[in-house]
Amino acid sequence: MKLRTLLLFWVSFFSCSSYADTINPAVMNIVELEELVYEVKFDAPSEIVSGNTFKAILPNDCQEIEQTFLCGESLDNREISVDFDRFRSNNNLIVNYTNNDGKTFLGYLGSDNTITLNITSNVQMWLSFVEVGYFHVLVGIEHLLFIFCLLMLVPSRKIFRTVLSFTVAHAFALVLIAYNVFVISSQAIEVIVALSVVLLCYELLQPRRLSLVYSHPVMFALVCGVVHGAAFSSVLKFISKGQLQTVQGIFFFNLGVELGQVTVVVAFLLINAFIKRTGLCLREVSDFRKASVYLVGGLSFYWVFNRLNEWSVVLGI
Structure with missing residues (x-):
């Protein structure tokens, strides 16, 4: 928990200077x-x-x-x-x-x-789709914060199942929405994505015995995976204007997204294992942990209200 708190703090600190007012680049x-x-x-x-x-x-x-x-x-x-x-x-x-x-x-x-x-060649073309999907995850501060917060909550024995559920859910949602099987407002998606981070921050402040995410991480990951998959699909549509909504385009973009996510999770687990093995852990300070969670939650609330305001302008409310 010590390392997880430290990592969350630095990711959230970095996000203070990042644009996260919109998902689309x-x-x-x-x-x-x-x-x-x-x-x-x-x-x-x-x-x-x-x-x-x-x-x-x-x-x-x-x-x-x-x-x-x-x-x-x-x-x-x-x-x-x-x-x-x-x-x-x-x-x-x-x-x-x-x-x-x-x-x-x-x-x-x-x-x-x-x-x-x-x-x-076609290979170079598909690799360019993989690259964009991969780096979109690495520069997407909200997605990074969500993964870090989720890993802080999930019991070690359930991490694999939780990450797998999240991956399958957002891959499935990306395909369905890219083919317009379901149509969801991109503004609504942006708000819900930010709310998912807010919810995780709230859960991080609760005792584990009262945390629904800690008790049911797989189910939570499935639901949020659909939301984040919808966000990735929105990005794909935005950057391609429909040109890449082919089986190959969606597959290779999604492959890049999955590789980016795996990179983040593996890096987190490797660093966590290294710190535990070497004993280079910082002393646990409750106030420090809470400050990190409050910082991420505050940023996420800002994104929620800012996007709601932009949405109201679009709707003429």
Whole structure:
């Protein structure tokens, strides 16, 4: 419990400086309308767009003509960059490129604001989907907080079953919602995801004998897995505009999500085992543990109320 408290504290501390007002990232969509003619559009949450504009910087042989670019050569496997007139948000920008042959590349913009549109084979295309799914988990602070809080509550003997239940549930939900079997408002999903973290924080403050999550972690993981799967599906739809809602696109994006989640869980368990083995444990301080939980809970409440406010604006309430 000592290490778990420390890890939770540092993750929550990091989240203070992170954008978590929306699940969806910023996206630059590049589509080859006809041979060597490209349309470039940016789609980003309002808090990133406000007071900030993005500009695509294509190779020198590309000329901008009436909101499209005419290039001397294909953009396949070439480097492009993005210019931000004020700031680059903490929300990483995803580049979604589709060429005239229907091949798609997804990737995160590099730290130097450049990216190479690697389209060499179908394998490279599917790997780009895995990469985006993988890193979306690692940069998604809410999902990380949820996993950390859940691992703090779950008895060691039930960790495998709980994580497996959560994984199966959100993979199942991602597929169903991606194919529009169920339609759920993305605003509602964002609110419920934040509420799931709030609930875990509340449970962490309860005696174990009174904690429903501690007593029934598998059932709780199944329910929340559906919610988080819906959130991942919302992201997939947002970044692809429906282009990746194929069996392969969903499979490889989901594979990346699962690999990212496994990485987080395994890292947590390995560090926990190492600390226990070496005896490098901090002295348990009840106030410190409570402060960590209150910090995460407070941040999650802020996200809930902020999203409810944005939702009310959208609905005109």
